[in-house]
Amino acid sequence: MNSAATTPRSKSSRFRPGDRRLKRRKSRVSTKGLYIRAIRDTFIKLSPQSAIKNPIMFLVWLGTIITLVATIYPPIFGPVTQKNSQLFNGLVTITLFLTVLFANFAEALAQGRGKAQADALRSTRTETSAKKIVVDGTITEIPSTTLKTGDTVYVVAGDIIPADGEVILGVASVDESAITGESAPVLKESGSDVASSVTGGTRIISDELIIRITTDPGKGFIDRMIDLVEGAERTKTPNEMALTILLAVLTLVFLFVVTTLPAFAYYVNSPINITVLIALLVALIPTTIGGLLNAIGIAGMDRVAQFNIIATSGRAVEASGDINTLILDKTGTITLGNRLAEAFIPINGHSMAEIANIALAASIFDDTPEGKSIVRLAEKFGAKFDIDRKQAQGVEFSAKTRMSGTNLPGGYEARKGAVGAIKSFVRSRHGKETPELDTAYEEVSHHGGTPLAVCLNNEIYGVIYLKDIVKPGIHERFDQLRRMGVRTVMLTGDNRITAAVIAREAGVDEFIAEATPEDKITVIKREQAEGKLVAMTGDGTNDAPALAQANVGVAMNTGTQAAKEAANMVDLDSDPTKLIDIVSIGKQLLITRGALTTFSFANDIAKYFAILPVIFVAANLESLNFMKLNSANSAVLSALIYNALIIPFLIPLALKGVKFRPLSANQLLQRNILIYGFGGVITPFIAIKLIDVLITFVGLT
Incomplete structure (x- = not known):
């Protein structure tokens, strides 16, 4: 972000990073x-x-x-x-x-x-000055407690983010250790569904951001955490x-x-x-x-908090102990996370250099880890993007089209995406399909990878092999859940062959391939109609309806404000596998209450x-x-x-x-x-x- 070009004019003296630093005190209650x-x-x-x-x-x-x-x-x-x-x-x-x-x-x-x-969290809620951007683009420093929903503020390295909000301009590293305990900074940027939400009380440690405030005074994330814990x-x-x-x-x-x-x-x-x-x-x-009942309930909330999870009520913790079905995303939960480009498989007589060039062109505007890995792999094969980026237009991925790409000068359209989506795209341009595509598709799928087809207009150049790795120990954890009577359902946008390989390796009970965000809420309603309690995780705005529908919805701290509001738990570490731990904690709460009730009644005899x-x-x-x-x-x-x-x-x-x-x-x-x-x-x-x-x-x- 170019400071000179984007920084609003200030009525007062230029703010110097580090002038107002939060003097936080780690509360250590012995x-x-x-x-x-x-x-x-x-x-x-x-x-x-x-x-x-x-x-x-x-x-x-x-x-x-x-x-x-x-x-x-x-x-x-x-x-x-x-x-x-x-x-x-x-x-x-x-x-x-x-x-x-x-x-x-x-x-x-x-x-x-x-x-x-709560005392430790309260110490992070120190009042700071906020640089509010007013209508004419100038900056006015005001107390952070006077900010309200819809206000826009400007923060630079060294500033404390004054209130919860969404990044609308800029890219910066943010220290969230005050709420997560994790010292590693987190990258926040505008336009990202899962990295644009910022929390009041955290510190920006590099670059600068413009933030739109999303909460009123006293109703921020840390304020709610204090009340809850x-x-x-x-x-x-x-x-x-x-x-x-x-x-x-x-x-x-x-x-x-x-x-x-x-x-x-x-x-x-x-x-x-x-x-x-x-x-x-x-x-x-x-x-x-009778004397221990309240202590058991409060301790259940505390055990959840020790896992760096904030539950909005004891009802959510208890419900997690009665869960019958877990709905899990594949990527980041069952697998290690970001899929990375492993290889190119050219077809239709095209060379490795040709598919690398088209893959690079289709990914040049893709800022996801997946897209960046495709760019890196293409550049290893000598691919170059010689076109002025201002003359090209990026096409973002959407759940409906299931592909992304770039519109190039001269009417050329470079696309990459699910094989079925690319086939439809090519047919719409009067192109032809070949058996080689299906062969490459099956080859990647049988290895448990995700195949992405690459095309330019009506010509398919080949397949990108995205590698996905199942997390170590996840199979054993699903076995434990199965013994407790909890059924696991994996949702993935991958094709059925790839999904089946991953599901078999991970040990889930059921999988739904080529899933869309709408499928999540459909599955939840189906399970609930059968009298089951359902838990799921999510982080994006499109996950909010499903999180609200689920009996236990766990939102990631890196997720959007909409996801956090819809869920009844927030994972400060943004680790989707915590859902399994939450179920265990909920069951432990019910077991403890049942055990001590049994002991108490037996005592009376x-x-x-x-x-x-x-x-x-x-x-x-x-x-x-x-x-x-x-x-x-x-x-x-x-x-x-x-x-x-x-x-x-x-x-x-x-x-x-x-x-x-x-x-x-x-x-x-x-x-x-x-x-x-x-x-x-x-x-x-x-x-x-x-x-x-x-x-x-x-x-x-």
């Missing part, structure tokens, strides 16, 4: 700082407004208040019938209070990790809401059961005081999963057998006290202490997640029941007995 913040937030969550958001823990919170009153004045709820009632009530109060604190701490710790990431916009997912309702219903059932116990106790002459009733209720309701027999001692139910607990008070305290302590013990598992294994739904269910169901029954029996022995030895009861 583990100690994270725990201090979580402890502070734990006590903040004790307020009634916060506590009532979790029905189960709110019941424990109310129980703590009631037992505290009973501790201060034991006769308030009736005559005192047991010794040391004040000490017992106090111990129960402390244990219930710790149960609430541990549940709050689990949620606060999960939220704290998101807030730490710190949980400001987190809403409960459908599964989470369903489980919350189930837990609330079970809690009401147990509440009804416990409130009817005094009548039975009176009938068998074994009165129960209010403290024991509350302790019994807390021990029986699913406090473990043991606590039930620990408490009920000993509180009905007057009814001669001592024979059911097979755990040989010392007394009713020690049994209640032991069960409550275990109930409180198991929450912090499970916090690491809730935050890290159950180790993911590529198993089917039935296999996962069997594994959960075996490990977390059986383990959830056995663990409390052992722990409660040990706690009973300890508190009896200490003399607390």
Whole structure:
């Protein structure tokens, strides 16, 4: 970009690169700082407004208040019938209070990790000056916070890009490490479907750009990231809401059961005081999963963020765990990326030099890596483009024509593209097809390459062999998905023979050859009509409808603003294979929630057998006290202490997640029941007995 020719006039002094540099501070929150913040937030969550958001823990919170009153004045709820009632009530109060604190701490710790990431992002959102281009072409420096959608700004090397936008003029390198963590600069240029989008807060490190702003103040990409990673916009997912309702219903059932116990106790002459009733209720309701449920959901979002992926909601993360079908582009996802010209195959009696010359002419305006590789290969064979470029006109590739090329002086048309498209082009110019073209086409296709035919007007000169390489390890990853019941569909613009070779090598379940952008949304709707959940990746504006239609749409950070807005996840690294990792994270979230729910319900069985027999001692139910607990008070305290302590013990598992294994739904269910169901029954029996022995030895009861 010629600075002298294109730079607008400035009312003020000429801007010098480097005058205003962003002083970014990498926020490094230590583990100690994270725990201090979580402890502070734990006590903040004790307020009634916060506590009532979790029905189960709110019941424990109310129980703590009631037992505290009973501790201060034991006769308030009736005559005192047991010794040391004040000490017992106090111990129960402390244990219930710790149960609430541990549940709050689990949620606060999960939220704290998101807030730490938000602080690091917030430090990149430093206000800068923006050089706004006004109507007459002059530049006015204004605060970046006053920019709005549609404004045009000018940035040069050393500037901070003031807001999200699209490059409308120029080519430059941009440092995006502030949001991606990747130090290598990214090339941004106008007219590119996937390299014209820029993000506010990133730095331009070479050349200069003119950018059209696409977001209003406070609504940029980094602003949305901050809100999302710190949980400001987190809403409960459908599964989470369903489980919350189930837990609330079970809690009401147990509440009804416990409130009817005094009548039975009176009938068998074994009165129960209010403290024991509350302790019994807390021990029986699913406090473990109730205390960890929010932490599991928040941690799922955090695990996605650790993969450098921003999810617009927990709903998207959870949906990825239920995905049945993955729709993947071949290029850049299954294969290594840019196809490169490997060889020319001349036909119809033409020489290698002739096809090289025509291929060069057809590619001279093609700035894609593929087009540039054709130019380089042609130049190796001595091809030259001696025509003044101003006298030629580039013809861009389109999904409809499936070819590109150059209109040359004298009415000559050089074209390259899909073999079928070039055949149609030649026929329209009254040219003839030859069997040699089909032979060359099949030869390239059977090698897994992509054949492009080359023609000049109505004469076909040969075929270009574009080489495509399947990514290492991709076959094994598709095998894992298959074992999880996830079906993979590859979309490619290649012909069926080439697509079949790549599909077989990669191990996908289905492929669609010669696909157009419209085919993506067609496939998604077809799968959804069969009751399946679909995920896909995309980066271009033409991918936006399909990304919006998919249950999980992942847009590349290098993609257009339209793609990012349509998707419900954005990959900051722009790696399409992350879609496979996202499915794994989503399944891990569901597995973790299911495992801890199973463990929590199984715990209740043991606590039930620990408490009920000993509180009905007057009814001669001592024979059911097979755990040989010392007394009713020690049994209640032991069960409550275990109930409180198991929450912090499970916090690491809730935050890290159950180790993911590529198993089917039935296999996962069997594994959960075996490990977390059986383990959830056995663990409390052992722990409660040990706690009973300890508190009896200490003399607390």
